[in-house]
Amino acid sequence: MLIRLDLQLFAGEKTEKATPNKRREARKKGQVAKSQEVSSALMLLLIFSYLMLGGTALIKGIMQIFRHSFHEYMLWDFSISSIELLFTQIVVNAAKIAGPILGVAVLAALLSNFAQVGFMFNPESIKFNLGKLNPIQGAKQIFSMRAIVDLCKSILKMVITSAIVYMIAWPQKEQLLVLGEKNLWDAAAFIGALTLKIGMGIAVALGILAAADYLYQKYEFEKKIKMSKQDIKDEFKKMEGDPFIKGQRRAKQRQMSMNRMMQEIPKADVLITNPTHFAIAIRYDFSTMEAPEVIAKGKDHIALKIKEIAREHKIMTVENKPLARALYASVEIGETIPEELFNAVGEILAYVYFQEGRYKGITT
Missing domain, CATH: 3.40.1690.10 (secretion proteins EscU)
Structure with missing residues (x-):
């Protein structure tokens, strides 16, 4: 009796890798190995790379808006038509500056998701689920191992970000103190160069963290979808009895x-x-x-x-x-x-x- 019970318990242990069918079902439910840190790191990397290549044009565009504001817009008559024209021109010019940056951010998000999970449209993830409003279930998630890991990641990111800002900005403290003595263009160029250095440093560091987090998420995902020997047997029996599977086999x-x-x-x-x-x-x-x-x-x-x-x-x-x-x-x-x-x-x-x-x- 004890031997039979031990065998049943062993058969129920999830020690086997998930079958292709189990993986397909998990994917349909939106359960995939995915790290949000990859999206954030890639987004930062591409945005700051774009700023390194087109940063001069960006600063010139901003300077042009200020120049028009003080040289032309201040001299216009105060009327509804002039305000509408002023607003339209500022919005268009701002869109020309911010549009490419937003485009790079969207591209980074798409690339990071496609690289991790491929093309996937999952209606299940956008369905309204009343179970998510359950306070007991929410409390369990707050004190779960995943929440602890996410907290540790957030603290680690703050520490890494602060350390990089300190290591790059501290040697430039003397120039930062006399920044008010420089003309507008030189000050903007200095701040821009310093920001790019800090941004690229943070992006590279977060990229390393994202790679480690992706490996962890993959490990957790594989652990979550593991199957017992009995699960595999049950799935095989179910597939054997599935008319669609039988039809495909025939x-x-x-x-x-x-x-x-x-x-x-x-x-x-x-x-x-x-x-x-x-x-x-x-x-x-x-x-x-x-x-x-x-x-x-x-x-x-x-x-x-x-x-x-x-x-x-x-x-x-x-x-x-x-x-x-x-x-x-x-x-x-x-x-x-x-x-x-x-x-x-x-x-x-x-x-x-x-x-x-x-x-x-x-x-x-």
């Missing part, structure tokens, strides 16, 4: 059988046809076979395909409607012809051998 078996049959047609001695509805390929080797054998047969479009292959390999075709129907109805592929049809088939084989100038021991 279709694949039919296709494989059809391919094998088509490969055997070149070995045929004669093709007996209806002529349009049936086609039966007959093979006979006097030295090894007791009777002729049907190696391929088909109806309608399959018959047309058999005749096409027979023509390609110059196999003689003989039209005999009653015999073709009888062979198609009574003989399966791989079986020898019955005794009642032997004479009729033997006459056709003898005729074929005579026409081809060869003899295989068939007598009529």
Whole structure:
């Protein structure tokens, strides 16, 4: 009794890797190995890379807005039309500056998600779930291991970010103190260069953290979807009984059988046809076979395909409607012809051998 109980407990332990079917079901529910840190790190990296390449144009654009504001907009008459025009121009100019940055951020988000999980549209994740409003379940999530890990990651990110800002900005403290003595362009260039250094440093550091977090998320995901031996057995039984799976298996078996049959047609001695509805390929080797054998047969479009292959390999075709129907109805592929049809088939084989100038021991 104790041994049986131990075996049941062991069978219930989730020690096996998830099957492909379990992975597909998890993916449909939106359960995938994914790290949000990858999106954040890649977004920072691409945005600051863009700023390094186009930062000068960005500063010039901002300076242009200030220049127009103080040189032109301040001199305009105060009216509804002038305010509308001013607002429109500022919005358009700001969009030209911020638009590429937002585009890079969206591209980074798409790339990071595609790199981790591929293309996935999951309606399940956007459905309203009342279970998420359960305070007891929410409390469990707050004090769960995942919440503790997320807290540790947030603290680690703050520490890393602060350390990078300190290491890069502290050596520049003297120039920061005299920043007010510089002209506007030099001050903007200095702040921009310093910001880029800090941003790229943080992006690289968070990239390393994101890689580690992705490996952890993958480990947690694989652990979460592990299956017991009993789960695998139950899934196998379910798939065996699934009509769709059975249909797919039968279709694949039919296709494989059809391919094998088509490969055997070149070995045929004669093709007996209806002529349009049936086609039966007959093979006979006097030295090894007791009777002729049907190696391929088909109806309608399959018959047309058999005749096409027979023509390609110059196999003689003989039209005999009653015999073709009888062979198609009574003989399966791989079986020898019955005794009642032997004479009729033997006459056709003898005729074929005579026409081809060869003899295989068939007598009529």
